[in-house]
Every structure is written in structure tokens, then in C-alpha cells.
Amino acid sequence: MSPTDFRQRFARVTLAHAPTPLEFMPNFTAALGGPNLYVKRDDCTGLAMGGNKARQLEYYLGEAKSQNADTVIITGAVQSNFVRQAAAAARKLGMGIHVQLEDRVEGKDDLYRTSGNVLLDHLLGATVHNFPVGEDEAAADAALEDIADQVRAEGGRPYVVHLGMGHPPLGSLGYVDSALETLDQAANQGLSLDAVVLASGSAATHSGFLVGLRHGGSAVPVYGICVRRDAGQQAPRVLRRVREVEEMVGIASPIAESDIKVDDSWLAPGYGQLNPDVTEALEMTAHTEGLLLDPVYTAKTMAGLIGLVRRGTFDDNANVLFLHTGGQPALFGYSQLLS
Numbered sequence: 257m258s259p260t261d262f263r264q265r266f267a268r269v270t271l272a273h274a275p276t277p278l279e280f281m282p283n284f285t286a287a288l289g290g291p292n293l294y295v296k297r298d299d300c301t302g303l304a305m306g307g308n309k310a311r312q313l314e315y316y317l318g319e320a321k322s323q324n325a326d327t328v329i330i331t332g333a334v335q336s337n338f339v340r341q342a343a344a345a346a347r348k349l350g351m352g353i354h355v356q357l358e359d360r361v362e363g364k365d366d367l368y369r370t371s372g373n374v375l376l377d378h379l380l381g382a383t384v385h386n387f388p389v390g391e392d393e394a395a396a397d398a399a400l401e402d403i404a405d406q407v408r409a410e411g412g413r414p415y416v417v418h419l420g421m422g423h424p425p426l427g428s429l430g431y432v433d434s435a436l437e438t439l440d441q442a443a444n445q446g447l448s449l450d451a452v453v454l455a456s457g458s459a460a461t462h463s464g465f466l467v468g469l470r471h472g473g474s475a476v477p478v479y480g481i482c483v484r485r486d487a488g489q490q491a492p493r494v495l496r497r498v499r500e501v502e503e504m505v506g507i508a509s510p511i512a513e514s515d516i517k518v519d520d521s522w523l524a525p526g527y528g529q530l531n532p533d534v535t536e537a538l539e540m541t542a543h544t545e546g547l548l549l550d551p552v553y554t555a556k557t558m559a560g561l562i563g564l565v566r567r568g569t570f571d572d573n574a575n576v577l578f579l580h581t582g583g584q585p586a587l588f589g590y591s592q593l594l595s
């Protein structure tokens with residue numbers, strides 16, 4: 257039995273440029289003065305400027321195609337990368353696209369509402385619906401069903417990518433793929449990984465990568481940095497997704513609850529909001545490696561990695577991998593970065 261056998265049970269389309277590079281960051285490592293720091297470049301998945309959602313969409317749009325849908329409907333924050341990549345994926349597959357943009361982040365300016373991912377949504381020809389609520393997954397999903405009814409009434413065949421936990425985490429399978437790919441690359445490079453640090457948002461990436469590593473026979477710890485909700489809310493969410501993904505891939509033995517690590521120390525003041533550690537992380541990787549992070553997810557996660565290193569979490573000779581999940585188009589919606 258191979259760890260990739262599960263793929264035969266799920267429809268999938270190819271959207272991501274893979275394998276993405278796994279690279280050492282020598283200057284950043286020297287600047288932090290701790291463990292050896294590596295980056296898995298899932299910002300380089302290609303689809304409309306890349307990012308983690310390309311791999312997740314391979315399974316959602318595989319299902320959409322298998323149902324003969326012709327229109328994709330999705331919801332997200334105004335500067336959502338998922339929405340932008342879903343719009344691109346739909347176009348690539350010759351489908352229509354409706355996107356719902358939720359007001360999740362307070363106090364944002366016109367640039368936030370018009371540039372970055374929003375500009376790309378329009379360029380991709382998405383029909384944009386605005387949704388005033390940002391913290392109600394059930395309401396956002398219900399509004400998607402209203403759009404689906406409208407598409408059906410016009411003779412279309414909608415496929416809805418839901419936000420809520422009541423729907424199977426198909427996207428996590430893309431991160432089982434990414435983890436298995438990473439294990440192969442590390443083995444080929446003679447690299448023994450000691451820790452992985454990644455963003456924990458909807459938990460699709462976190463749950464998929466963790467299950468993928470364990471399914472592929474690796475016990476390397478995974479540190480999920482909270483970017484959306486506090487650890488008290490995030491831990492049960494990741495656990496639930498992990499159990500679902502274990503079932504989907506047919507893992508040999510279940511992951512222990514203690515194996516789910518979430519840390520919200522870098523979340524404040526909240527989703528999509530900057531803090532000094534986030535700005536430091538953005539500048540540090542840009543100045544040392546020419547590596548661009550995004551303000552909402554990966555800079556917060558890198559702030560977490562920097563913080564964990566400074567806390568002494570890792571040995572100085574450890575090999576620590578940062579999973580770069582993309583999101584850079586949102587940089588152009590964040591004018592405060594310049595002030």
C-alpha cells in the first residue's frame with residue numbers, strides 16, 4: 257500500500273505547479289542565530305500568483321467537474337486568496353465564477369477594498385457579491401446557497417465551496433499531497449526535518465499537512481500559528497479536521513490529540529491586522545532573503561517562527577521548515593505597510 261492510494265478515491269484536477277521548491281534560507285538563518293531555517297515554497301504553485309489554495313482547489317474543482325458543474329461559488333474575506341485562486345481555477349477550467357466578499361477586517365481603507373486580490377478578482381471576471389458580516393460561517397454559506405439558486409434559475413449548474421465545518425474538508429487532501437511531496441524532497445536532499453511551522457486558519461492546510469506527514473511515516477512536530485481565531489477555538493477545529501482527513505486517507509493509527517499544536521501568541525489585534533512582530537517578520541525575510549510574505553497569514557506565521565526560535569523551542573542544530581502558503585497579492589491592499 258502506498259500513502260498516495262487515497263487519490264484513487266477522490267476526483268482531482270491539476271492546478272498547482274508542483275513540486276514546489278524546498279530551499280535553505282542561509283541569510284535568515286544567520287540573522288536569527290538559531291536553527292537552520294528552510295522554506296517550502298507553496299507560494300510558487302503558479303495559479304494566478306500562487307499560494308496554498310491551488311492545491312486545495314484541485315480536489316474541490318475535481319468534485320465540481322465530476323458533478324458537471326459549470327459555475328463555482330465561493331466566499332472569503334475582502335482580500336481572500338482562496339477567492340482569487342478559485343476565480344482563476346474556474347476560468348482555467350472554462351467555468352463561471354461568483355465570489356462573495358465578507359467584511360471581516362475593521363478600519364480598512366479604499367486600497368484594501370479595491371487593490372490586491374480584489375483587483376485580481378475583477379480582472380478574472382468574477383461576479384462580486386458583498387457580504388456585510390465577517391464572523392458567521394453559517395450565514396455566509398446560506399448566502400452562497402442563495403447565489404446558487406440564482407445561478408440555477410438562470411440555467412447554470414453551480415458548485416459551492418462552503419466555508420462551514422459541516423462540509424467535508426476536501427481541500428485538506430491538497431495538503432496531504434504537499435506533506436508527502438515535502439517528505440520525498442527532504443529525503444532526496446538528505447535533509448532530516450525537526451519541525452514544521454505553518455499557518456492555521458480554516459485548518460485545511462494544518463490538518464492536511466499533519467495527517468500527510470504521519471501517513472507518510474514522519475513524526476516531525478507541526479506548529480500551527482493561529483491567524484484567524486484564538487487557540488481555544490482553533491485546537492478543536494484542527495482536531496475535528498484531522499479526524500476527518502485521517503478517515504479520508506485511511507491512516508493506519510490515529511494522531512494523538514497532544515500532537516495538535518496551536519499557538520495564538522502572534523494573532524493580536526486580530527485577523528488581518530498587523531502588529532510589530534508581523535512587520536518585523538515581513539521586513540526580515542525581505543531584507544535577508546528577498547523573500548516576500550503576506551500581511552495576513554505568512555508574516556504572522558513567520559512572526560511565530562521567529563518567536564519560537566527566540567523562546568528556545570528548537571535546538572541550534574535543528575532543521576526547521578517554514579511552509580510558505582503565499583498570499584502576497586494582499587500586500588498591495590495594505591497601505592499601512594508603508595507608514
Ligand SMILES: Cc1ncc(COP(=O)(O)O)c(C=O)c1O
Nearest residue numbers: 337457458459461553581582583
Ligand atoms: C496565504 C494563505 N496562507 C495560509 C492560509 C491558511 O490556510 P488554511 O485556511 O488552509 O488554514 C490562507 C487561507 O486563506 C492563505 O490565504
